[in-house]
Amino acid sequence: MxxxxxxxxxxxxxxxxxxxxxxxxxxxxxxxxxxxxxxxxxxxxxxxxxxxxxxxxxxxxxxxxxxxxxxxxxxxxxxxxxxxxxxxxxxxxxxxxxxxxxxxxxxxxxxNILLLLPIIVGITFVVTGNLLPRVQVKDTHKNALKQASYGMWHQVSRTVSYALFFGGLIMMFSILLPQNLILTSFFVILTLTIVSAFFFSYIRYTRSIKIN
Structure with missing residues (x-):
């Protein structure tokens, strides 16, 4: 409400x-x-x-x-x-x-209206990072392989959500920098956020495979 x-x-x-x-x-x-x-x-x-x-x-x-x-x-x-x-x-x-x-x-x-990019993309990343772990995938069948796959999804999605959430927060705070540094900082943070999301999710994925 x-x-x-x-x-x-x-x-x-x-x-x-x-x-x-x-x-x-x-x-x-x-x-x-x-x-x-x-x-x-x-x-x-x-x-x-x-x-x-x-x-x-x-x-x-x-x-x-x-x-x-x-x-x-x-x-x-x-x-x-x-x-x-x-x-x-x-x-x-x-x-x-x-x-x-x-x-x-x-x-x-x-x-420069482009300076709104860190705020808009930052909000999008924070919301996505907050919501991603809530997208729960459940299996109604007692299939060990499927249950393992769903468990892997939850672990990987949580890793990605952390990267997006904190990356989005840093983007929004980047508007406090001097104006000539805002867009450069934004693109650097955006790149690092995306790379870290893929990198750490891949690590979590490979670890889950070894465990299963």
């Missing part, structure tokens, strides 16, 4: 920002950022830019509510409910961050 409240809280915050800054924003707002400087390359009506992201957040929130309603009607969603809640929260957080950046730039501030 609390997770669902947070999902709609982010929607309300996005809409509140749109109405609050509506009069201060110009009639045309940045709609496209197609260069490495992350500066605007195209503009469109502020009515569209101020409400298209909150609309996407509403659709995301309604989808979550619909799934919860189906579960209450007897459809089996209980096992995935927390996972879906967390995914919806993450999506709305990412959209809210992007919405705030567009408003900030629309107010006449110069900022």
């Amino acid at each position: 609390i997770r669902k409240l947070f999902v709609w809280l982010f929607v309300a915050l996005a809409l509140g920002l749109s109405f609050y800054f509506y009069k201060e924003l110009p009639s045309k707002m940045p709609s496209k950022f197609a260069n490495f400087e992350g500066s605007p390359t195209a503009y469109t009506s502020k009515n569209l830019m101020l409400f298209i992201i909150p609309f996407a957040m509403i659709i995301n929130s309604l989808s979550l509510s619909a799934l919860s309603f189906m579960r209450k009607q007897g459809v089996t969603f209980k096992r995935l409910e927390k996972i879906l809640d967390n995914i919806s929260i993450a999506v709305n957080i990412v959209l809210l961050v992007l919405h705030c950046a567009i408003i900030y730039i629309g107010l006449g501030n110069e900022v």
Whole structure:
């Protein structure tokens, strides 16, 4: 219940920002950022830019509510409910961050929107790392080989989840670095996170094979 409240809280915050800054924003707002400087390359009506992201957040929130309603009607969603809640929260957080950046730039501030990459990818990695171990694979048949395979999956997925979770956290904290170092640090952290996830999961995989 609390997770669902947070999902709609982010929607309300996005809409509140749109109405609050509506009069201060110009009639045309940045709609496209197609260069490495992350500066605007195209503009469109502020009515569209101020409400298209909150609309996407509403659709995301309604989808979550619909799934919860189906579960209450007897459809089996209980096992995935927390996972879906967390995914919806993450999506709305990412959209809210992007919405705030567009408003900030629309107010006449110069900022490289590419600097949002560490936050967006970091949130995605943290959420994925948190949810991956919850994807439990169970075997209803008493088959020793299958049970061993499922046990191996749980061990490998947990290893990958640690790499993604901590890598995502470090990415988000990288925005505290000097601006000229943020993107470089982000790509270095991204590469190390992916490599470490594959490396340590492979080690765990080979160890599981030897044990079994």
